[in-house]
Amino acid sequence: MKIVIVSDAWHPQINGVVRVLEITRRELSALGHEVCLITPDQFKQVPLPTYPDIKLALFPYRKLSKLLTELNPDALHVMTEGPLGWAARKYCRLNNRRFTSSWLSKFPEYAAMRTGLPVGWLNNYLITFHDQAAHTMVTTDTMMETARSIGIRPVVRWQRGVELSRFRPIPSTVFDHLPKPVMLYVGRIAPEKNLPAFLKLDLPGTKVLVGDGPELASLSKRFPDAVFAGPKTGDDLIEAYCGANVMVFPSKTDTFGLVNLEAMACGVPVAAYPVTGPKDIIGDAPVGATHENLAVAIQRALTMKSKDCIAHAKTFSWERATDDFINNLVSFSAERPRRVKEVVTSSVHTDRT
Known part of the structure; x- marks a missing residue:
C-alpha cells in the first residue's frame, strides 16, 4: 500500500x-x-x-x-x-x-x-x-x-x-558528580511544558533539564541551581536517562509523552501531574506517581523499582x-x-x- x-x-x-x-x-x-x-x-x-x-x-x-x-x-x-x-x-x-x-x-x-x-x-x-x-x-x-x-x-x-532495543539500562556516570537524587526532565524548554512548576520545588538533589527551546535562556537565568544540559540524542540521551533517579514530567498539555516510556525502559520511574498522558502510561503500575503536588509525586516515584519500570515499558x-x-x-x-x-x-x- x-x-x-x-x-x-x-x-x-x-x-x-x-x-x-x-x-x-x-x-x-x-x-x-x-x-x-x-x-x-x-x-x-x-x-x-x-x-x-x-x-x-x-x-x-x-x-x-x-x-x-x-x-x-x-x-x-x-x-x-x-x-x-x-x-x-x-x-x-x-x-x-x-x-x-x-x-x-x-x-x-x-x-x-x-x-x-x-x-x-x-x-x-x-x-x-x-x-x-x-x-x-x-x-x-x-x-x-x-x-x-x-x-x-x-x-x-x-x-x-518504545524502542526497547535502544532504550535500556546501561552503566552511566554522566551525573555522578551531582548531588542526588537526580531529577531529570527531557523535552522542549518551552512555555507549554510548565517547567517553572518543577524548577521552583524546594527538594534535595539536582534538577537536570535535557532539551532546547525558546525559554532556555530565561529559565537558566531564573533557576541557576538547575543544570541545563542542552539537547541530547542517541547514546548521550540514553546515558542521561540511566544516570537519573526519577523522570519528572510537569507538562499538563501533552497527550502522551514518549519520554516517559523511554525513561521507564531505562529503569527510571516517572513523576507527573495526574493528567492525560502520564496517568494513562502509569495507570496502577508501580512505575511512577502522579499527584497534584508535583513534589509528592517525585518523592513517591523515587521509591519505585527499576525492574518494574522496565517490565512495564515492555508492554508498549x-x-x-x-x-x-x-x-x-x-x-x-x-x-x-x-x-x-x-x-x-x-x-x-x-x-x-
Missing part, C-alpha cells in the same frame, strides 16, 4: 511527533508498504512566531497539491493542524478524497498560553480541521473522551510504543502501535476500499519474527 503522511513537524525539530513519524515509517516499510512523507523542508519556510526554531511551510498548497496528485496514494494521513495539514485538508475537500488525521497535542491550551486567545475559539479551530477526516487518531482512552467531549468525531486509538510495542495505524487506514479510501482492506488485513497478520 502506498501511504502518504503529511506533517508540519520534522527535522531539525526534536520532539515526539518527529519520533513517531520516524519509527512509524520504519515499521511500515518493514511490512512492505511504500511510505512518503510530506514535510516543511520540501517547501519555502517561515519561522513560527514566538518559536523561531520551528519552521513552517509558507503558502504550500500549490506544491502540495501537485505532490499528492503525482503520488496518488492509497491512504493519506494528516499528522498536524499546521499549514501543511490545512493544505492537505483543502486538497482532499476540492478533490473529493478521504483522509485520516491525528490529534497529538492539547493545542488549544498551549496556544492560549502563547497568544491569549480563548480556549473555546481554539477548540473550534480543531473541530473545523478534523471534521472532514474519515476519523481522527488519538493516543489514549482519555484523549478519546476529551476529543468527543469537544466535538471531534469519530475518533480511534493509535497507541504508542511499536509493532502493536503500527498495527493500530494500519487498521485505522481501512476506512480511508473511497476510491479503492477493497484494495486497501485486503492489503491492510494481509499486513496486520504478517509474521514479524
Whole structure:
C-alpha cells in the first residue's frame, strides 16, 4: 500500500511527533508498504512566531497539491493542524478524497498560553480541521473522551510504543558528580511544558533539564541551581536517562509523552501531574506517581523499582502501535476500499519474527 503522511513537524525539530513519524515509517516499510512523507523542508519556510526554531511551510498548497496528485496514494494521513495539514485538508475537500488525521497535542491550551486567545475559539479551530477526516487518531482512552467531549468525531486509538532495543539500562556516570537524587526532565524548554512548576520545588538533589527551546535562556537565568544540559540524542540521551533517579514530567498539555516510556525502559520511574498522558502510561503500575503536588509525586516515584519500570515499558510495542495505524487506514479510501482492506488485513497478520 502506498501511504502518504503529511506533517508540519520534522527535522531539525526534536520532539515526539518527529519520533513517531520516524519509527512509524520504519515499521511500515518493514511490512512492505511504500511510505512518503510530506514535510516543511520540501517547501519555502517561515519561522513560527514566538518559536523561531520551528519552521513552517509558507503558502504550500500549490506544491502540495501537485505532490499528492503525482503520488496518488492509497491512504493519506494528516499528522498536524499546521499549514501543511490545512493544505492537505483543502486538497482532499476540492478533490473529493478521504483522509485520516491525528490529534497529538492539547493545542488549544498551549496556544492560549502563547497568544491569549480563548480556549473555546481554539477548540473550534480543531473541530473545523478534523471534521472532514474519515476519523481522527488519538493516543489514549482519555484523549478519546476529551476529543468527543469537544466535538471531534469519530475518533480511534493509535497507541504508542518504545524502542526497547535502544532504550535500556546501561552503566552511566554522566551525573555522578551531582548531588542526588537526580531529577531529570527531557523535552522542549518551552512555555507549554510548565517547567517553572518543577524548577521552583524546594527538594534535595539536582534538577537536570535535557532539551532546547525558546525559554532556555530565561529559565537558566531564573533557576541557576538547575543544570541545563542542552539537547541530547542517541547514546548521550540514553546515558542521561540511566544516570537519573526519577523522570519528572510537569507538562499538563501533552497527550502522551514518549519520554516517559523511554525513561521507564531505562529503569527510571516517572513523576507527573495526574493528567492525560502520564496517568494513562502509569495507570496502577508501580512505575511512577502522579499527584497534584508535583513534589509528592517525585518523592513517591523515587521509591519505585527499576525492574518494574522496565517490565512495564515492555508492554508498549511499536509493532502493536503500527498495527493500530494500519487498521485505522481501512476506512480511508473511497476510491479503492477493497484494495486497501485486503492489503491492510494481509499486513496486520504478517509474521514479524
